[in-house]
Structure formats: C-alpha cells, structure tokens
C-alpha cells in the first residue's frame with residue numbers, strides 16, 4: 001500500500017534528491033529538529049541500533065523504540081518514488097523482489113488477484129474478530145484502492161485516503177471508489193468510522209503518536225484500528241524484512257508498537273504476523289518448500305516480517321469520577 005504523508009513536504013527541506021538525505025543522516029546533525037522517540041520525547045537518550053545502507057537507526061533508552069537518526073521528513077519523497085513502481089524492471093530486479101507488494105502496482109494486482117484477496121480476506125476476518133460489524137471503514141494509505149475494492153465488492157461501506165494522487169485517480173476512474181487525496185493529518189471524515197486500517201503507513205509518519213491520536217478521533221468509541229507495519233523482533237530481523245531507508249523513520253516491534261498505541265489512547269486486542277514478499281514468490285513460480293515453511297512458521301510462531309495489530313480506543317475515565325482506580329474497583333466491581 002502507498003502510505004499517507006507526513007505534514008512537512010520533503011521538497012521544502014532538501015530539494016528534489018531524496019538521496020541527499022544520506023549525507024545529511026550521516027553527518028548532518030543539528031540542522032533542525034531531529035527525529036526523537038515519539039513516546040518518550042526528545043529529552044530521552046538513545047543509543048545506536050543499526051547502520052543500514054549509510055543510514056543510522058537509534059534505539060530509545062526509555063522504551064526501546066527504534067527510529068532513524070534524521071532531521072528530514074521523507075514521506076513526500078516516498079510517494080514520488082511509488083510512481084516508479086509499475087515497471088517491469090522492478091519485478092525482475094533482485095533488489096526489488098520484496099518490494100513488489102510494497103508498491104502494490106495494478107499489473108501485479110491483476111495478475112495475482114487471488115493471492116491479494118486471500119490476504120485481504122484474512123485481514124477482514126481479523127477485523128471482524130476484533131469487533132468490526134460492517135460499518136464505515138477507512139483505509140488510510142489506500143494506494144490503488146485494492147483493499148477498498150475488495151470490501152466494496154462484499155457490500156461494505158469502505159473508503160480510502162492517500163497522498164498519491166495518481167493512484168487515487170486510477171482507482172476512482174476504474175472502479176468508482178470513494179477515495180480522497182489527503183494526508184491523514186489533514187483529513188476529517190464526514191462521519192465517525194467503525195474501522196480504520198493503516199497498512200504500511202505508520203513507519204513513514206514523522207509523529208506516529210500524534211497521527212494515531214488523530215485517528216482515534218475518527219473512530220466511534222467501540223471502533224477497531226488495524227495497524228500493519230514491518231516487524232523487527234527486538235534485536236532480530238525476520239527474513240525479507242524491508243528496512244526501507246530512508247522512508248521508514250520507525251522500526252517497530254510488537255512491544256514498541258504497543259507502547260506507541262497505548263500512548264495514543266489505544267488498547268491492543270490481538271496481534272499476528274505475516275510475510276511480505278509473497279507476490280514475489282508467485283512471480284518466481286510459486287513459494288518454494290522453504291518459503292512455505294517460513295510462511296507457516298510466521299503464522300504459528302508470530303515471527304513474520306509483517307506485524308498486524310488490532311486495537312480499540314481505551315475507555316476514558318468518566319470526568320465525574322475522582323476516586324482512585326482501586327477505590328472504583330472496590331465500589332462497582334469493574335476494572
């Protein structure tokens with residue numbers, strides 16, 4: 001899926017070349033606001049975590065969240081790059097083989113629609129298990145609208161937003177979907193949503209906590225939020241993990257994503273992992289035995305390279321209650 005943009009246009013900060021970022025990430029500290037842990041704030045110290053392709057990730061000493069040492073919001077450059085995705089070269093390029101789903105291009109979708117729809121059905125199942133009952137659903141970072149199309153075909157009132165104007169125009173023209181060109185930060189839905197999906201979005205935004213707090217306001221009180229991000233297993237990295245430098249500002253694990261969600265007012269209901277790169281496997285003639293084993297293990301042992309978390313807004317304490325938590329519990333028997 002194509003992600004929704006952060007609020008600060010890349011062009012205004014570093015010209016047109018996203019790879020100028022590399023030099024800035026390596027040597028360019030103190031050139032403006034530097035990315036800091038979105039849970040603990042800029043005063044919390046961090047230590048180097050990994051160096052990937054010249055970029056440095058740091059790990060917060062307070063909560064363990066891993067973030068890119070950068071002062072650049074690269075989201076806008078990422079969207080521009082997505083327009084390059086629909087090229088035969090990308091599908092053949094070894095370096096791009098894990099990116100095939102990542103770019104979610106129409107040619108790949110049409111060719112492997114059944115595979116895509118199997119994953120979409122799984123995602124919808126999980127949403128329903130978390131309480132979604134068929135009300136308004138918003139896909140933030142909908143890209144070409146493949147998931148929205150899947151839902152609409154099943155009679156569900158689904159809509160989407162994305163900052164990628166070309167992709168949104170394609171989906172509107174072809175399928176007549178209810179999609180809007182907008183960054184999540186700028187979007188106000190006409191009605192509260194029963195479910196919101198953010199697949200491969202949160203790792204791109206400058207302030208995930210602020211974005212999630214805004215998303216919380218878009219949901220009904222009993223709504224469901226599904227967040228999918230690339231998965232790191234604490235210090236370990238699952239096969240096929242896409243670091244996504246310089247576009248992935250954050251590297252989440254289940255634990256650190258849980259902290260981010262909690263900080264934004266969400267309660268995690270369930271989580272699972274899957275595998276990114278499956279379409280690439282089908283492009284190469286279908287998953288090998290080894291790849292099938294990995295996909296099975298990813299589901300059973302939750303060690304896949306994609307993390308899916310289902311959560312709901314936390315209930316706020318009634319303003320009238322001034323009693324301490326334990327006192328309330330003793331009185332009315334609730335937690």
Ligand SMILES: [Zn+2]
Pocket residue numbers: 037038039040041044060061062063064065
């Ligand atoms: Zn932190």
